[in-house]
Amino acid sequence: MEGLKKFPPRPTGAGEMFQLFRDGVPRTRAGLVTETGQSRSTIAARIDALVSLGLLAPAGESTSTGGRPPSNFAFDPTARVVLGIDLGATHARLAVTDLAATVLAETSAPLAITDGPDPVLAWVAETSEKLVATAGRRVNEVVGLGLGLPGPVDHTRGRPVNPPIMPGWDDVDVPGRLHTYLPVPVLVDNDVNIMTLGEHRTTFPTEQDLLFVKVATGIGAGIVMDGLLRRGAQGAAGDIGHIAVPGADAVPCRCGNTGCLEALAGGHAIAARLRDAGTEAATAADVVALVRAGDVLAGQAVRQAGRDIGAVLASSVSLLNPARIVVGGVLAEAGEHLIAGIREVIYQRSLPLATQHLRITTSHTGGQAGVIGAAAMVTDQILAASAVEALIAERSEAS
Template sequence: MEELLKFAPRPTGAGEMFQLLRDGRPRTRAELATVTGQARSTIAARIDSLVSLGLVTPSGEATSTGGRPPSTFAFNPAARVVLAVDLGATHARLAVTDLASRVLAEHEEPLAIADGPAQVLARVVELGSELLDKAGATHRDLAGVGVGLPGPVDHATGRPMNPPIMPGWDGADVPGTLQRALGTTVLVDNDVNVMALGEHRTAWREATDLVFVKVATGIGAGIIMDGNLRRGAQGAAGDLGHIRVPGAGDVPCRCGNVGCLEAVASGQAVANALRAAGAPVASSADVVALVRAGDLDASHAVRQAGRDIGAVLAATVSLLNPSVVVVGGILADAGENLLAGIREVVYQRSLPLATQHLRIATAHTGAEAGVLGASAMAVDAVLSAPAVEALVS
């Protein structure tokens, strides 16, 4: 980070200086003075302010070059906690994490998003309070809340926008409802964006350009470009599931169009096709179970779903040129069948330059991607330079 700062504007406030410490490496006052170009007295005053907030803590002494060894200071992730909430079509997964997104307590249970915002958010508040207690924290320790929802979200307001599988949620004030109940900052985004953030921060930090594809009840993508999440003008970037698949015919989609990727290659679409052929399946999880049991029809169906996804992803790869495509969601648990179909088509149809060093891999974080991303989203907000500066002032 210090090398980058040689070519960037130097930190001017306590909030900006704090960003240097977020990597967890202990530093002396002298090191911080060298990097920032500020007087040691200024650095000392800012360190004292950050220590009083609990965000920075003394971490021992550096090696002496003569005289008394200088004290070092480091980021203190245990200063506060955040509540991370991952809501899917049929599940709720919550976790309390520290400020480094390390999970301290977590819980998962079935919960139908179609039950509506009043019932679902009331349960989130109830579970969040229970998890805080389990983690040995109180509402006073709660620095922020991050929420992922299974539908389009206006990130600026945190309100769902015409979500197709969330009846009663259109325009619902999710941040306001949770903030009134929990008394802290609340950030809300589309679940796939949140999962992309979690996977990127956990497993692919070195990849500045990444596309995360979730294949579950629906299909969507989260886009990381130049190291940052890209949401698009209205937050609709990455909506792979409603791109028409070449040769898909007139298969109806819940969005009102026909031939959409979600209608032919989602976990539910595969389950419907197998059930129509006589297989005892009702859900994506049933499809995964059949594949793991060695059922050839299920394996072939999942591989074909991969090919259909690959047909849409090929254009995405040529357009965005990511270095990594990560595939998550429950259907990714079916193993190599899905990835094999995706790779088969993407490497065949995308531009050779775009696929020369492209990696297509299964998500490392699995079911944890959503809560890890929700935590990272909340942490980024509450530990941003302006937010910390406001606390110090």
């Protein structure tokens, strides 16, 4: 009925009740009775079950209104740890986090994804074990591993699908291979999606509709709608790097088409144009260094790249109506040149209603976005209501 106030559904099981605690706010048994509508005995039993799993812990006492002060309970994110790994074309970043995706230890190193899955995944496993020890934890405390790869990924199977810059990786069972080294659940996604999760979780957790755009060697986007990451039917949502730029020259792209955004505005494409003009530049990082040093030609090239990106994003803004666009990746470190070009075209070409309150900003999380997002991808699965219920049932059967 129109005008009827709607209330969110109340949690009905221990796993659903645990979701209330994931905001980090301590709660009392009496408060949970009011919040859930369940009996005190039911609440007490469910708290005991969650404490026995190590997910809840006593958190002091509340102020008494007469009689014995009520005890508080809170989510204990330190109970276990998670591995978050972000692999790029030429680098790797690894982190150990707690169950709230807070980084406890991290490391990064040069790594060529073109070396192939066997040496790369063996290195990931070995480095992960060392990093867990550096964090002061044991390998048996790791409850899951999240991994981002620089190419298309079938998220449901954890397998790369025809990744252009990853020879030898197509349809490789990445979770299965890593599981032989580290016997924990392994989740795999593309690098832009995990960066999107990391940025959303740490910087814009209340933003319901957001686009995250990574601009580096390649270009891709992550889509958050209604507060959730949207991967699409086959996990290919957000692959804006291979959308044709309106009115652009037919520049060949590594995907086999011409005029793609990545072929015009990606880091290697910009560097190639600068070399043609007599300026030494081999990578996206070189382009950024030139811009920061005040090179006029490099600044102009990055601004034009921003315009090309804006031309593609303008359609996405009209289609999806995000409240915020966050730009990350190496080229986002080139200052205002890239953002200014993007804003210029989006505000010019998108519907006024769609841009009325749109904010376009650079990433706040920076290089940590990927590893935090990879860890959050794992915790969202292992701490989901159904997963917690399964753990309780398993412990009950064992006892």
